[in-house]
Amino acid sequence: MSRQIEYRDALREAMSEEMRRDPRVFLMGEEVAEYNGAYKVSRGMLEEFGPQRVIDTPISETGFTGLAVGAAMMGLRPIIEFMSWSFSLVAADQILNNAPKMLYMSGGQFGCPIVFRGNNGAGGQLGSTHSWCVESLYANVPGLKMAIPFDPYDAKGLLKTAVRDDNPVFFLESERLLSVKGEVPEEEYLVPFQQALVRRPGADCTVVSFGRPLYFCLEAAQALAEDGIECEVIDGRTIRPLDIETIVQSVRKTNYCVVVDQSWPFASVGAEIAAQVHERCFDDLDNHVARVHADDVPPPYAYNLEQEMLPNARKICEAVRSVTYNA
Amino acid sequence: MSTITTRPAADENLAAKLPDETLRKWLRDMLLIREFEVRTMQAYQNRLIGGFCHIYVGQEAVAVGALAALEETDPIITAYRDHGHALARGMDPKYCMAEMFGRIGGCAKGKGGSMHMFDKPHHMYGGHGIVGAQCPLAAGLAFARKYTDEVIENRASTGVAMCFLGDGALNQGAFHEAMNLAGVLHLPVIYVVENNGYAMGTSVARGTTMAHELTAKAAAYGIDATSIDGMDVMEVYNGMKPIVDRCRRSVQPAFVEARTYRYKGHSMSDPRKYRTKDEEQQYEAQDPIEKLAGFMMSERKFAEADYDSLAKAVRKQVREARQWTDLSPPPDIEELYTDVYADAWGPYHGTSLPLMMKETQQE
Ligand SMILES: Cc1ncc(C[n+]2csc(CCOP(=O)(O)OP(=O)(O)O)c2C)c(N)n1
Ligand SMILES: [Mg+2]
Numbered sequence: 001m002s003r004q005i006e007y008r009d010a011l012r013e014a015m016s017e018e019m020r021r022d023p024r025v026f027l028m029g030e031e032v033a034e035y036n037g038a039y040k041v042s043r044g045m046l047e048e049f050g051p052q053r054v055i056d057t058p059i060s061e062t063g064f065t066g067l068a069v070g071a072a073m074m075g076l077r078p079i080i081e082f083m084s085w086s087f088s089l090v091a092a093d094q095i096l097n098n099a100p101k102m103l104y105m106s107g108g109q110f111g112c113p114i115v116f117r118g119n120n121g122a123g124g125q126l127g128s129t130h131s132w133c134v135e136s137l138y139a140n141v142p143g144l145k146m147a148i149p150f151d152p153y154d155a156k157g158l159l160k161t162a163v164r165d166d167n168p169v170f171f172l173e174s175e176r177l178l179s180v181k182g183e184v185p186e187e188e189y190l191v192p193f194q195q196a197l198v199r200r201p202g203a204d205c206t207v208v209s210f211g212r213p214l215y216f217c218l219e220a221a222q223a224l225a226e227d228g229i230e231c232e233v234i235d236g237r238t239i240r241p242l243d244i245e246t247i248v249q250s251v252r253k254t255n256y257c258v259v260v261d262q263s264w265p266f267a268s269v270g271a272e273i274a275a276q277v278h279e280r281c282f283d284d285l286d287n288h289v290a291r292v293h294a295d296d297v298p299p300p301y302a303y304n305l306e307q308e309m310l311p312n313a314r315k316i317c318e319a320v321r322s323v324t325y326n327a
Numbered sequence: 328m329s330t331i332t333t334r335p336a337a338d339e340n341l342a343a344k345l346p347d348e349t350l351r352k353w354l355r356d357m358l359l360i361r362e363f364e365v366r367t368m369q370a371y372q373n374r375l376i377g378g379f380c381h382i383y384v385g386q387e388a389v390a391v392g393a394l395a396a397l398e399e400t401d402p403i404i405t406a407y408r409d410h411g412h413a414l415a416r417g418m419d420p421k422y423c424m425a426e427m428f429g430r431i432g433g434c435a436k437g438k439g440g441s442m443h444m445f446d447k448p449h450h451m452y453g454g455h456g457i458v459g460a461q462c463p464l465a466a467g468l469a470f471a472r473k474y475t476d477e478v479i480e481n482r483a484s485t486g487v488a489m490c491f492l493g494d495g496a497l498n499q500g501a502f503h504e505a506m507n508l509a510g511v512l513h514l515p516v517i518y519v520v521e522n523n524g525y526a527m528g529t530s531v532a533r534g535t536t537m538a539h540e541l542t543a544k545a546a547a548y549g550i551d552a553t554s555i556d557g558m559d560v561m562e563v564y565n566g567m568k569p570i571v572d573r574c575r576r577s578v579q580p581a582f583v584e585a586r587t588y589r590y591k592g593h594s595m596s597d598p599r600k601y602r603t604k605d606e607e608q609q610y611e612a613q614d615p616i617e618k619l620a621g622f623m624m625s626e627r628k629f630a631e632a633d634y635d636s637l638a639k640a641v642r643k644q645v646r647e648a649r650q651w652t653d654l655s656p657p658p659d660i661e662e663l664y665t666d667v668y669a670d671a672w673g674p675y676h677g678t679s680l681p682l683m684m685k686e687t688q689q690e
Contacts, residue, residue, distance in 0.1 A: 023479045052478050058511060063463045063504030070467020070488075073452055074402065076474060093460055093501070102453075106445035107435030108666045108678040110452065142667050166669035194672065241672050 001186040008041045008178040010152035011117075014159035015042070015079055017188065019049055022077065025163055028055040028064055029081030029118075038083045039119065039178055061091035065116070069098045072168075073110040079163060082118030085172060086132040099168040100143025115162045117171035120148075121212055121262050122299060122310055124176065131299035131306075135210070136261070136268035138170055139239045145193060146170045146239040148211035152182035154237060157191030165193070174212045193238045196246035202230030205320050206250040208273060209260035210236045213292075213311045217260055220316035229326060239269055247273065248280045255286040258319045260311050265293035290323040292316050341568050342392075342561035347627050351637070353395065353560050354623065357387040357616045358641045360411045363420050364591075366645050367410065367427065367441075371595045376427045379456075380441045383411035385590035388615035389521050390415040390491070392563025393585070396571040397489060402450045402468040404461045405491035407442035408521075408589075409454040412491060416449040420648035422683040425655045432655030436662055436681045448687040458526075459499025462518065465490030466505045469516035473578065487575045488516045495526025497535050497544055506548040509580035517574055517581045518545075519567075521557065523589045528601040545582035557585030558613045561622065 005013075019025045026049075031038045033046040033056040046054045057064040061082070068078035082088045088095060099112045122131040139146055145167050149155040155173070162169040199214060200221050207217045214235050221231035232250050236242065251257045257277050261270030274289040295309045321327045342350070364384045370376050383390070390411040394403065405412045413423050418434060426433030427441045435445055444454035452468060455461040465488050472486030496502050497520060509516050520541060524531055532538040542552035551573075555566035563585060570581045588610035592599050599607075623629035664676050671677035 026474070026478075052474065055512070058507060060504040060508060062501050063466070063508045066460065066463020066501060066505065067467035067470055067508060070404070070452065070464035070469075071471040071474070072467070073464070074468055074471035074475070076471045093457055094463060097457060098455075098460060098464070103669060103678060104666045105435060105439045105443045106447075106453065106666075107433070107438050107681040109435070109445050109447040109681065109684065111669045111678070113669075145668075 010156035120172035128298040133263040136263040194241035196243035202232040205256040219313040381408040388560035396567035430655035459496040462505035469514040557587030
């Protein structure tokens with residue numbers, strides 16, 4: 001049995017189920033308790049779990065992320081909500097220096113099973129400071145895992161897996177997807193990490209992406225199909241660990257590849273995937289891998305500029321046509 | 328509402344009522360730390376230890392006296408000047424020495440180094456290299472102890488976490504965020520500032536406001552604060568014991584300034600041009616080891632010969648730690664990809680425990 005629920009509700013169901021299952025799991029962040037979440041993701045959780053397990057913090061990202069590291073070292077399993085991943089930058093030392101390195105520095109003594117989660121990517125005219133896409137910046141760091149859910153089904157299944165993972169997991173949601181509805185089973189399920197999903201099969205060009213830009217990829221694939229170009233759209237789901245196998249299998253079939261990544265192009269996840277595809281599929285490719293990114297500029301405020309800066313269906317169509325010699 | 332009090336140093340001499348064996352253990356621990364550090368400096372000069380290395384000589388009374396006020400299972404955490412805390416907590420010096428030599432027998436299999444001493448069986452949560460970064464972690468240790476008691480075990484909170492930091496760390500945001508969180512979340516954590524007068528070459532007065540009264544830092548957070556003489560282990564204990572008891576009972580944070588001095592440079596490469604020989608001698612004249620030995624000789628059954636035999640035992644222990652270290656090989660190259668992730672995937676092998684964990688009894 002399944003029903004249609006919103007992405008935000010899927011996130012909440014995942015957290016609530018895991019908190020019912022394991023008393024070591026707690027939720028902490030700004031406005032998560034009494035305010036019911038800045039984006040209403042944690043609505044009702046305070047009522048069910050009480051203030052000892054759903055904990056409002058002051059606006060102290062360094063403080064509460066560091067607190068989570070200490071608590072995780074002692075065996076608890078914190079879920080830390082960032083109102084936006086943009087604000088995680090002030091906690092960089094705790095989330096990048098401490099959480100992902102503790103197990104290594106302590107020679108295997110202290111792990112950090114923490115889920116850091118929140119909105120990532122442009123929210124809609126929020127300007128330069130509030131529109132961060134942190135995937136490329138943070139994916140560079142060994143010791144952390146990174147998941148990006150596309151729809152309510154994955155939001156729930158991936159988050160449950162994240163909570164059960166013994167490593168720090170950076171869980172990148174999107175404000176623009178919170179109200180999107182989708183099929184979610186009534187029964188319990190998990191979505192494993194490192195298992196990419198073909199969102200749309202096709203024989204002519206592989207298109208790889210994560211999270212929100214996948215909607216633009218699917219939109220582009222629809223338009224291109226009308227011209228007889230069939231894209232195979234792959235949702236990577238997790239960036240670390242990356243399921244490069246599924247991507248490689250697809251490229252071996254299509255011989256073309258476009259990577260769509262909403263972060264900046266320089267030293268990015270898109271660049272990494274392109275490099276790996278080049279290494280693994282050198283003889284299969286009929287052209288270089290093309291990349292569609294956000295423009296290499298700070299996110300602007302003006303509506304038209306922001307729309308132009310982000311990956312969109314038009315840019316993806318152009319990239320696919322160009323790389324498949326259909327320009 | 329909590330009332331803010333800046334308490335005077337201890338008004339009761341609790342340490343003087345403790346049995347001979349306890350004071351003898353403190354003396355032994357302080358002698359062990361000093362001897363260990365002397366051998367560490369030699370090894371560093373002989374290029375057997377790499378990286379940054381910070382020596383605890385002069386500050387021994389703080390770690391030894393403060394930890395004596397805790398239960399063995401109370402979690403502790405400190406910065407990079409951490410050999411003394413590890414030894415005072417009970418880490419066998421061989422694991423500590425081997426760690427600095429980058430050997431597989433080290434407490435972190437040679438992957439942490441001098442600044443990152445971890446000892447799970449003794450509830451020591453590091454050794455942290457970034458100034459102030461351990462302060463929020465300490466709030467988390469206190470949170471986890473309290474949460475485990477109250478939420479998981481369904482009983483009253485029983486633990487206290489202790490966080491050591493330098494005077495320089497007072498100027499880090501992480502410290503202030505942690506103090507505020509400890510205040511609003513009612514966390515049983517004690518922040519112990521080891522005020523040794525300097526953050527590298529910056530005297531405390533040049534680096535922080537209210538340097539003459541550091542307890543003022545805690546007042547803004549509504550946290551009880553005390554200043555104690557860190558050059559006298561009995562005074563440290565006398566100051567800390569009531570604070571630890573109160574913190575545990577009331578489930579509230581506390582702040583302690585321990586006034587101390589590091590006899591050596593900031594790290595092994597520091598020529599100490601920013602301070603005078605005179606000043607150094609002044610502090611060395613109030614040496615915490617001599618002070619305790621003097622007390623024991625005048626007030627207890629403890630003779631010069633007892634002191635000599637303690638010193639000799641400690642020299643032997645450190646010599647053996649060094650020999651053990653020499654026999655411990657460098658980590659296998661396999662270790663490079665071990666402990667990155669808890670699970671095995673891609674190039675990563677999952678995790679494995681250091682020898683210390685297998686040899687040390689978990690409390
Ligand atoms: C965030 C950060 N900035 C700078 C340094 C370099 N550094 C290491 S120790 C130190 C001085 C700290 O002094 P204090 O906190 O008083 O501790 P002490 O060395 O006296 O024990 C500095 C500047 C660092 N490790 N971390
Ligand atoms: Mg100092």
